[in-house]
Amino acid sequence: MKQNHYDIIMAGGGAASRILLYFLRLQPGFDQLQILVLEAENHIAEKTWCFWTQQQQHPFEHLIRKQWNELEFKAGDYTTYESINPYRYCCIHGADFDRYFNVAFFPVYPNLTLLQQKILSTEHTNHLWTVVTEQQQFTCNRLVSNAALNQPATPMLQHFHGWFIEYNHDVFDENRALLMDFALPGNDQFCFFYLLPFSNTKALVECTYYSAKAYDPAIYQQQIQQYLLKRFGNHFSIYHKEQGAIPLQLHKDASDATPALINIGQSAGMIKPSTGYAFQRMVEDSRLLAASLHKEQPLRRKRHRRFRFYDGLLLSIIQEEPGRAISIFQQLFSKSSMKSILTFLDENSTIAEEAKIFSKLPWWPFLKHIKLLG
Ligand SMILES: Cc1cc2nc3c(=O)[nH]c(=O)nc-3n(C[C@H](O)[C@H](O)[C@H](O)COP(=O)(O)OP(=O)(O)OC[C@H]3O[C@@H](n4cnc5c(N)ncnc54)[C@H](O)[C@@H]3O)c2cc1C
Known part of the structure; x- marks a missing residue:
């Protein structure tokens, strides 16, 4: 008979x-835990994850495809680039990540069961979770969820299309990634291009918008085509495409979860609301969580409330006054170092460092949006 009770079910x-799981496997007693992972899709992520780190040896070092030591920012005619030392900006292909787990991770641990089943409902009664899928019913003591079950729709999305392209001659500087290029004229859209050169001829170029809904694919494609034509010419071929939408919302703290239900990833607010970055935050949160999962109230990645406030302000300006948000970004990158911006976005800056960054920005829009948020 198939087992249907587990210590932990991952939704x-x-x-x-x-x-x-990657961090949990290092904990004593891991092999005694029976863990079921229920995943609705046949999971190979069509995502390109980027993050920045100061670590020489990142936990997923073996999956990093490419790293850059310089970042560039552009807005109209304005350009700046600089070294981000001691950080490096790293890229992991979602397909490599999932292939590693499917081939070299899950099969190695007999206490892990991965089933492709869609969860229909979860219920907690008498200290036990009942998880019902389209095919079966399971019980567990602890439910760990990254399935964003019952999440409300988000008011703002970061949505994008990307082309993996190859030119027939050198056009890129492969040591420098382009974080943001506000290349489109006009003030009514928060839209930028993002470019990761994998070599001097190959790159991923993305067109990203912030708005309530994603657009017709033709819109991004036309923008990317025109952008490439204008900057690098038309001698390129497309070898892959990707698209995505990241929900941007101000979330409660992960530590608000009940002891029996542990939300992780997007469900736990790991996506930074103003930027859409989550990978490194999930790594930091998972490291803490794995080491304390045996406790009734496990440790989570802490974020100071003031960062939630900054994210809310920035999102409000982006939503209500996209043109002003672009000029704030331009002033931010022209007056503060990339390193200090990355530390700030990591939420590792001190209040004094934040005051220094904000003192160089126009105060009026922030004041206005504090009033709007209030
Ligand atoms: C296209 C894209 C690109 C991104 N790029 C970056 C980046 O460069 N850097 C960065 O830091 N962050 C990035 N992010 C943000 C973040 O890192 C990802 O969204 C990340 O995948 C979040 O992890 P997660 O586990 O919370 O959600 P997911 O990886 O989306 O996992 C949730 C899983 O739950 C499953 N599921 C949902 N409902 C059910 C159900 N009823 N039953 C069973 N399973 C279910 C889904 O199939 C899915 O596999 C990106 C996000 C997207 C969408």
Whole structure:
């Protein structure tokens, strides 16, 4: 008879579950835990994850495809680039990540069961979770969820299309990634291009918008085509495409979860609301969570409330006054070092460092949006 009770059920086998398991395997007693991962899709992520780190040896070092030591920012005619030392900006292909877990991770641990089943409902009664899928019913003591079950729709999305392209001659500087290029004229859209050169001829170029809904694919494609034509010419071929939408919302703290239910990843607010970055935050959260999962109230990645406030302000300006948000970004990158911006976005800056960054920005829009948020 098939087992249907587990110590832990993971609802969703996405990035956050896999990262948590990666750290959990290092804990004493891991092989005694019976863990079931329920994932609705046949999971191979069509995502390109980027993050920055100061670590010489990142936990997923073996999956990093490319790293850059310089970052560039552009807005109209304005350009700046600089070294981000001691950080490096790293890229992991979602397909490499999932292939590693499917081939070299799950099969190695007999206490892990990965099933492709869609969860229909979860219920907690008498200290036990009942998880019902389209095919079966399971019980567990602890439910760890990254499936974003019952999440409300988000008011703002970061949505994008990307082309993996190859030119027939050298056009890129492969040591420098382009973080943002606000290349489109006009003030009514928060839209930028993002370019990761994998070599002097190959790159991923993305066109990203912030708005309530994703657009017709033709819109991004036309923008990317025109952008490439204008900057690098038309001698390129497309070898792959990707698209995505990241929900941007101000979330409660992960530590608000009940002891029996542990939300992780997007469900735990790991996506930074103003930027859409989550990978490194999930790594940091999972490291802490894995080491304390045996406790009734496990440790989580802490974020100071003031960062939630900054994210809310920035999102409000982006939503209500996209043109002003672009000029704030331009002033931010022209007056503060890339390193200090990355530390700030990591939420590792001190209040004094934040005051220094904000003192160089126009105060009026922030004041206005504090009033709007209030
Ligand atoms: C296209 C894209 C690109 C991104 N790029 C970056 C980046 O460069 N850098 C960065 O830091 N962050 C990035 N992010 C943000 C973040 O890192 C990812 O969204 C990340 O995948 C979040 O992990 P997660 O585990 O919370 O969600 P997911 O990885 O989406 O996992 C959730 C899983 O739950 C499953 N599921 C949902 N409902 C059910 C159900 N009813 N039953 C069973 N399973 C279910 C889904 O199939 C999915 O596999 C990106 C996000 C997207 C969408």
